[in-house]
Amino acid sequence: MKKVLSIAALALATLSANAQDTAYKITGTVPADVKTVYLGVMNARQPVDSAAVTGGKFTLDGTRQKDELLMIITGDYYLPVFNDGTPIDLNTVAKTFTGSELNKKMYAYDNELSSYTENLNAAIMEYRAASADTTAEGMAKLKELEAKCEQLQDAAITKQIDIVKANKDNLIPVAFLSQLYYILDYNELKELLPETAPYYNHPAMARVKAQLAALEKRMPGKMFTDLSMNDTEGNPRKLSEWCGKGNYVLVDFWASWCGPCRQEMPNVVANYEKYHSKGFEIVGVSFDNKAEAWKKAIADIGMKWPNISDLKGWKSAAAPAYGVNSIPSNVLLDGEGKIVAADLRGDALGEKLKEIYGF
Incomplete structure (x- = not known):
């Protein structure tokens, strides 16, 4: 609620x-x-x-x-x-x-x-x-x-x-x-x-x-804002490694401790499996502050997509960059890196991807 x-x-x-x-x-x-x-x-x-x-x-x-x-x-x-x-x-x-x-x-x-x-x-x-x-x-x-x-x-x-x-x-x-x-x-x-x-x-x-x-910054038509954070192995990564490279990318804001995020994840996983072969990519941006809990959640949920985090919880650089005050939240980018939609949850995510990919 x-x-x-x-x-x-x-x-x-x-x-x-x-x-x-x-x-x-x-x-x-x-x-x-x-x-x-x-x-x-x-x-x-x-x-x-x-x-x-x-x-x-x-x-x-x-x-x-x-x-x-x-x-x-x-x-x-x-x-x-x-x-x-x-x-x-x-x-x-x-x-x-x-x-x-x-x-x-x-x-x-x-x-x-x-x-x-x-x-x-x-x-x-x-x-x-x-x-x-x-x-x-x-x-x-x-x-x-x-x-x-x-x-x-x-x-x-x-x-x-x-x-x-x-x-x-x-x-x-x-x-x-x-x-x-x-x-x-x-x-x-x-x-x-x-x-x-x-x-x-x-x-x-x-x-x-x-x-x-x-x-x-997350209005449709705006270019994505780049973020620099570490992946689960501690390697520095940037959103620009995946975004603006020709494929649609869902930048997904979540955290292992977020109940609604965990409830939404089966839907995200299902859409990833359905459309990834067509070029659809997801990059998870976590609001976690504990590395082990973050990594465990990725394994438990079955996330096969890249995940990055600065492990600063609500002080994450993603919060001001994308106006994130509650999670789960997301932005969908087109192949050029422009935002086409935000906060696609439940059926809305599948419907948008069906519109894009035609099935």
């Missing part, structure tokens, strides 16, 4: 600058069992501020970068707000909020999205509980629940995209694009990140813009 997105995660993205030039003051009321309220910021593993709760009341104050996206954390409640200089008062008991018009709008969206999150979390819990039933009836039920979770996930994502589209004249998209960007394709992301938007140059958009540039 797709990764769950929630409003609680939306503020934890990249912010490159640390200038502290705008004061914040956040007061509020929380339930009696909350003893401490924390303030989180982008790209920080630990809170940057905290306040003890006395009589259900708290106060956070200090200075941070202007318009930085902050996260008010009270127990299991997370609220993203912008540091725009207007004092904030949050009452999680009475469910009231005062602040700037921008932050009041963010609060309203948070409340609206909470129902999506609650429904999705409930469905996930139901899915986990049902996974213990391995009978045919239980497996059928599990499949239904998986579809339900994906539908709820898609609904939440669609809602967040709609919020971005409705707020291209303010900073609110910062909170959503900081998380949505890695599940959007090039055209979707390009539409949501116009250069004229007021949020385009927000520091949090640096990673989003980098992703857009990476995705552009």
